Amino acid sequence: MDPGGRVNIFVDTFAWFTDPAHYTGSNAVQVRVFEHLELSALAVLIAAAIALPIGLYLGHTGRLAFIALNVANVGRALPSLALLAFALPIAFSLGLGLGFWPTLISLIPLALPPIMTNAYVGIRGVDRDVIEAARGMGLSEPGILRTVEAPLALPLILSGLRTASVNVVATATLGALVAGGGLGRYIVDGLALQEYDRLFAGALLVATLAILVEVAFGRFEARAVSPGLRSPADAL
Amino acid sequence: MPNARGATVEFRDVTKQYADQVAVDGLSFTVPAGKICILVGPSGSGKTTSLKMVNRLIEPTSGAILIDGTDVLQEDPVQLRRRIGYVIQQVGLFPHQTIEENVGTVPRLLGWPKDRIRSRSIELLALVGLDPKRYAARYPAQLSGGERQRAGVARALAADPPVMLMDEPFGAVDPIVRDRLQAELLRIQRDQGTTVLFVTHDIDEAIRLGDRIAIMKDGKLVQYAPPGELLAHPANEFVAQFVGSDRGLKRLGLLTAGGADLDSGIERAGVDPRAPELKASTTLRDALALMLERGVQQAPVVDDNDGRYLGVLTLAKISKMLGSQA
Ligand SMILES: Nc1ncnc2c1ncn2[C@@H]1O[C@H](COP(=O)(O)OP(=O)(O)OP(=O)(O)O)[C@@H](O)[C@H]1O
Numbered sequence: 001m002d003p004g005g006r007v008n009i010f011v012d013t014f015a016w017f018t019d020p021a022h023y024t025g026s027n028a029v030q031v032r033v034f035e036h037l038e039l040s041a042l043a044v045l046i047a048a049a050i051a052l053p054i055g056l057y058l059g060h061t062g063r064l065a066f067i068a069l070n071v072a073n074v075g076r077a078l079p080s081l082a083l084l085a086f087a088l089p090i091a092f093s094l095g096l097g098l099g100f101w102p103t104l105i106s107l108i109p110l111a112l113p114p115i116m117t118n119a120y121v122g123i124r125g126v127d128r129d130v131i132e133a134a135r136g137m138g139l140s141e142p143g144i145l146r147t148v149e150a151p152l153a154l155p156l157i158l159s160g161l162r163t164a165s166v167n168v169v170a171t172a173t174l175g176a177l178v179a180g181g182g183l184g185r186y187i188v189d190g191l192a193l194q195e196y197d198r199l200f201a202g203a204l205l206v207a208t209l210a211i212l213v214e215v216a217f218g219r220f221e222a223r224a225v226s227p228g229l230r231s232p233a234d235a236l
Numbered sequence: 237m238p239n240a241r242g243a244t245v246e247f248r249d250v251t252k253q254y255a256d257q258v259a260v261d262g263l264s265f266t267v268p269a270g271k272i273c274i275l276v277g278p279s280g281s282g283k284t285t286s287l288k289m290v291n292r293l294i295e296p297t298s299g300a301i302l303i304d305g306t307d308v309l310q311e312d313p314v315q316l317r318r319r320i321g322y323v324i325q326q327v328g329l330f331p332h333q334t335i336e337e338n339v340g341t342v343p344r345l346l347g348w349p350k351d352r353i354r355s356r357s358i359e360l361l362a363l364v365g366l367d368p369k370r371y372a373a374r375y376p377a378q379l380s381g382g383e384r385q386r387a388g389v390a391r392a393l394a395a396d397p398p399v400m401l402m403d404e405p406f407g408a409v410d411p412i413v414r415d416r417l418q419a420e421l422l423r424i425q426r427d428q429g430t431t432v433l434f435v436t437h438d439i440d441e442a443i444r445l446g447d448r449i450a451i452m453k454d455g456k457l458v459q460y461a462p463p464g465e466l467l468a469h470p471a472n473e474f475v476a477q478f479v480g481s482d483r484g485l486k487r488l489g490l491l492t493a494g495g496a497d498l499d500s501g502i503e504r505a506g507v508d509p510r511a512p513e514l515k516a517s518t519t520l521r522d523a524l525a526l527m528l529e530r531g532v533q534q535a536p537v538v539d540d541n542d543g544r545y546l547g548v549l550t551l552a553k554i555s556k557m558l559g560s561q562a
C-alpha cells in the first residue's frame with residue numbers, strides 16, 4: 001500500500017461531496033438521505049407499535065415475560081442478510097416487489113428486541129413501593145402504567161428506541177442489495193463499479209446519520225425525562 | 237376548616253390464609269370513628285396484612301371488614317382506596333413528580349378543579365410543616381427522609397379521607413424528628429377527626445399515639461385496650477413482656493400531675509422550698525424524675541395558665557397510683 005493512495009481516497013471523497021452533479025437527479029445525496037431516513041423511521045415506528053405495548057404490558061403484569069422476551073431475542077440472533085433473504089419471498093408473495101418493502105420487513109425484527117426488552121426491564125425496574133403506594137391511593141391499573149410506571153421507565157424505553165434506531169439506520173444500507181434506495185445505493189454501486197470515492201462517501205453518510213440519530217435521541221431524552229429522575233445534585 | 241368526620245372501622249372474624257400459613261387468624265375488633273388504633277406485635281404477626289385488607293390490597297380469606305357498616309368487599313377497590321389515606325414506611329413518593337404534584341394525586345383522581353387541588357396541596361404542606369414556598373416545586377430526591385415522610389402524610393390526607401392506614405410511617409427517622417412527626421400527626425388527626433389505623437414496632441410510640449392499642453401475635457389479637465389499661469392490666473405474660481418491665485413508669489407517662497389526687501391541705505408556703513414547682517400538665521413520670529433528682533418527698537402543683545396553686549403531689553401518692561389498678 002502506498003501512502004499516496006490512501007491520501008487519494010480522502011481527497012477523492014471530498015471532491016465527490018463537492019461535485020454539484022451529486023446533488024441533482026434521483027441519485028442525489030439529499031434524495032438518498034431522505035429515502036434512508038424514511039425507510040428507517042417507518043421500520044422503527046412499526047417495531048415500536050408492536051414491541052412497546054407488549055413490553056409495557058408484560059412489565060406491568062410480569063406475566064409470560066420469559067417466552068415473549070426469548071421470542072424477541074431470536075430476532076437479535078438472526079443475521080440481517082438472512083432476514084432480507086427471508087423477507088424477499090414474503091414481499092413477493094404479497095405482491096410488494098423488490099426494494100423498499102422487503103427491506104422494511106427485514107428491518108422490523110432487528111428493531112423489536114431492544115424496544116421490547118428495554119420497555120419490559122424499565123417497567124419491571126420501577127420501585128415496588130412506589131407502585132404499591134399508587135395502587136393504595138386508588139390509581140387504576142392502566143393509570144399506574146400510564147402515570148407512574150411509564151414515566152419512570154422512560155429513560156430505558158428511550159434508550160431501547162435509540163439502540164433500535166441506530167441499528168436500523170446502519171442496517172438499512174442492505175436494502176440496496178435488493179434494488180432498494182437509500183444510502184446503501186452508493187455503497188453497493190460504488191463497490192460494483194469500483195468507484196471507491198462513492199463507496200466511501202456512502203459509508204460516511206451512513207455513519208453521520210447514525211451519530212445524528214444518537215444525538216437527537218439524547219437531546220429528546222433530556223427534555224422528556226422528568227428532572228426528578230436526574231441525580232439530585234443537578235435536578236432543577 | 238370543615239372537618240371530615242372519621243368512619244368506624246370494624247374487623248369481623250377476619251382471616252387471611254396463605255398456602256403454608258395463616259397470616260391473620262380470626263381478627264375481630266372495632267375502631268370507633270375519629271380514634272387512633274395502633275397495631276403492635278412482633279415481626280410477622282400480621283399487622284401489615286390486617287392493614288392491607290382494609291383497602292383491599294389484600295383480600296381476606298374469610299370474615300368481613302366494615303367501614304361505617306359497609307363491607308369493603310362490596311365496593312370497587314379503586315373507588316374505595318380513594319377514600320382511604322395510605323402511608324407506608326418506604327413512603328413511595330412518585331420520583332418523577334414534584335412534591336406538590338405528589339400531594340395532589342388523589343384530588344386529581346377525584347377530578348377536583350386545578351386551583352382547588354393547588355390550594356389544598358399548599359395548605360397540606362404547611363400543615364405537615366413543609367414550607368410550601370421551599371418544598372412545593374422540589375422533587376422527592378431533593379428531600380431528607382423525614383421530609384419525605386411528611387410529604388407522604390400530606391399526600392394521604394389530601395382528599396380528607398375518613399380513614400387513614402399508616403404502616404410504620406415514622407420508621408426511618410431519628411428520634412427527634414419522629415417525636416415532632418408524632419406530635420404533628422396527633423394535632424392533625426384531632427383537627428380532622430380522621431380514624432387512624434397505625435402499625436408500629438415501637439411500644440412507646442403506640443402508647444403515645446394510641447386511643448386503643450391492638451397487640452397481635454401469630455395473626456391473633458392478644459389484647460385490645462386503651463394504653464392505660466394495657467399497662468395496668470396486661471392480659472397475659474406475652475403482653476406484659478411486650479409492653480416492657482417498666483410498664484409502671486410508662487403508665488405514669490400517661491397521667492398528669494393535675495389529674496392526680498393532690499393534697500390541698502398543705503399551704504403553698506409550707507412546701508419544702510427545694511421542691512420543683514410542677515405544672516398541672518406535667519406527666520407523673522417527669523414529676524417523679526424531678527422529685528427524685530431534688531431528693532424531695534413532695535412538690536407543689538400549679539395551674540398551667542394562671543399559675544394558681546392547686547395542691548401538693550407526694551411520692552406516696554405516685555406510688556399508690558402505680559399500685560392502683562385504675
Ligand atoms: N404473600 C404471602 N404469602 C405467604 N405468606 C405471607 C405473604 N405475605 C405475608 N405472609 C406471611 O404472613 C405473616 C404476616 O405478615 P405481615 O406482613 O402481616 O407481618 P407484620 O406483622 O406486618 O410484620 P413486620 O412487623 O415484620 O412488618 C408473615 O409470617 C408473612 O411471612
Ligand SMILES: [Mg+2]
Binds near residue numbers: 284403
Ligand atoms: Mg409489616
